Amino acid sequence: MTARIIDGKKLAETIKLNLADRINALKEKDIIPGLTVILVGDDPASQVYVRNKANTFTKLGLNSSVEQYPASLSEEALCNRIRELNNDPSVHGILVQLPLPANLDANKVIETISPEKDVDGFHISNAGALMTGRPLFIPCTPYGVMKMLESEKVELRGAEAVVIGASNIVGKPMALLLQKAGATVTICNSKTKDLAAHTRRADVLVVATGRAEMITGDMIKPGAIVIDVGINRGSDGKLKGDVEFSSAKEVAGAITPVPGGVGPMTIVMLLVNTIEAAERKL
Numbered sequence: 001m002t003a004r005i006i007d008g009k010k011l012a013e014t015i016k017l018n019l020a021d022r023i024n025a026l027k028e029k030d031i032i033p034g035l036t037v038i039l040v041g042d043d044p045a046s047q048v049y050v051r052n053k054a055n056t057f058t059k060l061g062l063n064s065s066v067e068q069y070p071a072s073l074s075e076e077a078l079c080n081r082i083r084e085l086n087n088d089p090s091v092h093g094i095l096v097q098l099p100l101p102a103n104l105d106a107n108k109v110i111e112t113i114s115p116e117k118d119v120d121g122f123h124i125s126n127a128g129a130l131m132t133g134r135p136l137f138i139p140c141t142p143y144g145v146m147k148m149l150e151s152e153k154v155e156l157r158g159a160e161a162v163v164i165g166a167s168n169i170v171g172k173p174m175a176l177l178l179q180k181a182g183a184t185v186t187i188c189n190s191k192t193k194d195l196a197a198h199t200r201r202a203d204v205l206v207v208a209t210g211r212a213e214m215i216t217g218d219m220i221k222p223g224a225i226v227i228d229v230g231i232n233r234g235s236d237g238k239l240k241g242d243v244e245f246s247s248a249k250e251v252a253g254a255i256t257p258v259p260g261g262v263g264p265m266t267i268v269m270l271l272v273n274t275i276e277a278a279e280r281k282l
């Protein structure tokens, strides 16, 4: 048996179509949801993502601007610019593309963003709000994964969910959302002993490590739902997930591809969060 492919690109398009009413209702009140993306340095991969985000926004008639700064930008100058954006009523969302150059303290920069405009959900107060069950913004990638599981009608209550990766932007919020939905959650990291023993128990397996194709079919429970968050660019320029798709699809019940899986969902949830931020200003 071969796995069902969970088409993130298609689901993202469907969600976008369903946002039209909310966007129009805002426009009738003369509000156009606006996102400002700040990119520091000249990492080519970051430039691609930032361009994808901006294109998605403008196609839907939303405002989006990208501000690019040299890697030499000082922390103070960056924080001052963020404070200006915090006070600009035409800006509903502010996103500082990560990773930042090493001379900048990412925590300090993110905590300068007003929590009401932190559409990534990375601000420490938004992380705390999510943890205590009162989220202001749900981080886009885990949010998108939950929408994929919903669309697949995956029963999460009582499910064994295993999340590999424990970052603040993917693994940890992912685990919280799965837990809230009723799953029994295990979080694995690079020190986990016998990773395969954990992954083989998973009804729902979410992989977010940044280690290309580290999860192979023999590590997957037959019929499991496999969500591959990884984005790894090979030396051939092609994108690879953290899951070896060819072997995993022979065992899993359903699986997300890379590209065309979680990535497009992340962008559409950023749209959702920005619209939500604008609606709160009504």
Ligand SMILES: NC(=O)C1=CN([C@@H]2O[C@H](COP(=O)(O)OP(=O)(O)OC[C@H]3O[C@@H](n4cnc5c(N)ncnc54)[C@H](OP(=O)(O)O)[C@@H]3O)[C@@H](O)[C@H]2O)C=CC1
Binding pocket: 141, 164, 165, 166, 167, 168, 169, 170, 171, 188, 189, 190, 191, 192, 195, 208, 209, 210, 211, 214, 229, 230, 231, 232, 262, 263, 264, 266
């Ligand atoms: N599709 C999308 O929209 C997005 C994709 N990504 C992609 O997702 C991946 C993860 O991103 P991010 O969370 O930011 O990465 P981080 O590097 O911040 O975190 C990686 C996590 O994986 C764990 N890990 C690393 N190696 C192993 C291993 N061999 N076994 C078990 N756990 C391991 C680390 O463990 P430890 O804590 O012990 O260090 C850490 O917790 C990347 O490929 C990234 O590009 C990220 C954001 C959005």
Ligand SMILES: Nc1nc(=O)c2c([nH]1)NC[C@@H]1CN(c3ccc(C(=O)N[C@@H](CCC(=O)O)C(=O)O)cc3)C=[N+]21
Binding pocket: 048, 049, 052, 095, 096, 097, 098, 099, 120, 140, 231, 239, 258, 259, 260, 261, 262, 263, 264, 266, 267
């Ligand atoms: N503050 C901040 N917020 C983020 O959300 C954030 C970030 N920093 N830094 C980098 C990661 C990564 N990320 C992706 C978003 C979309 C795709 C995406 O659209 N992927 C497409 C293909 C892209 C391609 O072809 O390169 C896909 O998987 O089909 C991928 C990765 C958001 N991130």
Ligand SMILES: [Mg+2]
Binding pocket: 008, 228, 229, 257, 258, 259, 260, 261, 262, 263, 264
């Ligand atoms: Mg993807």
